[in-house]
Amino acid sequence: AQTVTQSQPEMSVQEAETVTLSCTYDTSENNYYLFWYKQPPSRQMILVIRQEAYKQQNATENRFSVNFQKAAKSFSLKISDSQLGDTAMYFCAFMVPSGTNNDMRFGAGTRLTVKP
Amino acid sequence: GAGVSQSPSNKVTEKGKDVELRCDPISGHTALYWYRQRLGQGLEFLIYFQGNSAPDKSGLPSDRFSAERTGESVSTLTIQRTQQEDSAVYLCASSLGSRPFGNGYTFGSGTRLTVV
Numbered sequence: 001a002q003t004v005t006q007s008q009p010e011m012s013v014q015e016a017e018t019v020t021l022s023c024t025y026d027t028s029e030n031n032y033y034l035f036w037y038k039q040p041p042s043r044q045m046i047l048v049i050r051q052e053a054y055k056q057q058n059a060t061e062n063r064f065s066v067n068f069q070k071a072a073k074s075f076s077l078k079i080s081d082s083q084l085g086d087t088a089m090y091f092c093a094f095m096v097p098s099g100t101n102n103d104m105r106f107g108a109g110t111r112l113t114v115k116p
Numbered sequence: 117g118a119g120v121s122q123s124p125s126n127k128v129t130e131k132g133k134d135v136e137l138r139c140d141p142i143s144g145h146t147a148l149y150w151y152r153q154r155l156g157q158g159l160e161f162l163i164y165f166q167g168n169s170a171p172d173k174s175g176l177p178s179d180r181f182s183a184e185r186t187g188e189s190v191s192t193l194t195i196q197r198t199q200q201e202d203s204a205v206y207l208c209a210s211s212l213g214s215r216p217f218g219n220g221y222t223f224g225s226g227t228r229l230t231v232v
Contacts, residue, residue: 006158035220043205045159045223091158093220104149104221106159 006107023092039089120224137193141210151207
């Protein structure tokens, strides 16, 4: 079974500072994809960043970067220069490519509050 | 359309009534997914469509839940004889093809269902 664990239900950070959200997963597969999604109060899930397991280089998207440790099965998200608009629920997700079943497995989420 | 559209945005229904939730995926997206998100929790996979066939129905929680899809277009999630435990946000997502590896999914804003 493939599972995704986010051990921090809630976190807060001061505006302009850096925060790291943790995520671990469990799988016996070697080829897979990892994602971080942001869910603001509007409820719409927004893709923040993605990582292919076969790539050693950590993905970066502007202020968002990941620390992907494949051996440790860890995929943390770092948000630099936090902004008030970053306040949201953040979900880590995992997908194994398959011809028949492509459902994405999500963690329980971390509620991030950016304080002014 | 430009994005994934879900309707209604909010639905309040009496226990025991049937409800239909609608999802309009992005035009050209052949894969469609339904998820349930209970208050304060992560996303729970319900069902996946590739075209109008459903190769994976494993997530449907009971036989009161069913889903249909017309071609590669609209999908309807039906919950019969609703129970209070069905109260949740129901999220729909679509992706281009059955292997959305690089881009993950595009989500709608969900339908918040409240059973009273």
